[in-house]
Amino acid sequence: MPDDAPVLASPPTKRQLFVGFLLLGITAFGGVLPLARRMVVEKHRWLTPQEFTDLLGLCQFLPGGNIINVSVAIGMKFRGVAGAFAALMGLIAAPTVVVILLGMVYDRYSGDPHLQHLFAGLAAAAAGLLVAMAVKVARPLRGSRLGILIALAGFIAIAVLRLPLLPTMVVLTPISIVLLRRFA
């Protein structure tokens, strides 16, 4: 079979969309996107690699979690609004149940000192993952003094001055677009 002509499977039904994203939601720990690509492109062959990359590019551009938007976009592409709903529900159903069970454990045993220490360690580790994420996201800014300044302004507005997000973005984003266009 030639590599340059990937053979696509027949379009998924709403049920297949739901089940596909349900299994993805249950099995994806710490980053769904690589697994989503594997499911959509390699396992089910619903999309070609190029189609998936294009869809992801659009989803990164829009508000909302990337994987959430990818599930909606794929459902929409094949089965319209009902398909988008089926894919999204499949994706978030199982993780919602799991996280609430964890929340129940946390509430029930939050008085227990051992569990308190465990959860404190878990929270510190989650903070560490977020720090690492910030480092990875900021890396491409190296060499762009203007980009670093804009990122710093956003950081100070939110983390230090504790300004609300809406006015911060409404002011900072257009400034960033104009400055980067003109000087970078």
Add this chain to the structure above:
Amino acid sequence: MTATLVALAIIFTQLSVLAFGGGNTILPEMQRQVVDVYHWMSAADFSALFALGQAAPGPNLMIVPLIGWHVAGWMGVLVTSAAKFGPSSIITVIVLGLWERFKDRPWRAAVQAGLFPVTAGLVAASAWLITEASVHDWVLAAVTAAVAAASVFTRVHPLWLLLAGGLAGLIGGGF
């Protein structure tokens, strides 16, 4: 109760349409609303819920239904989930139809380039605020630093790092 649900709906709808660059950019605003404005929980509780959300499988921001549950039970789960995932999904559905038309326009690249440093700043702010609320002693500070380093420099699975952090907290807790 209704007032609480309405407040949850308004907060998470706003967060939904502002979440450019993925979920972590809206974490500080979520914390500000839930902790500082409405006093539904402490900053430490917020960090704990965030950690539980990270430990669960699936998309990034599973803290969202958890906040709904914590504040208003199952109705809260429904309201926060619908408010957080609904509006951005509707935008995706609408834009998907228009996408082909402005795919190659130069302004699209300019907007994306301009959004990027803002996103980077917001994610850094998230990291700062969650760390501030999670680290109370040197054991926890060491956990955060070690996990951050491991995640940047190695390819260890995040779930193992969370597990190791929990165990380190359990063992080092009394010091």
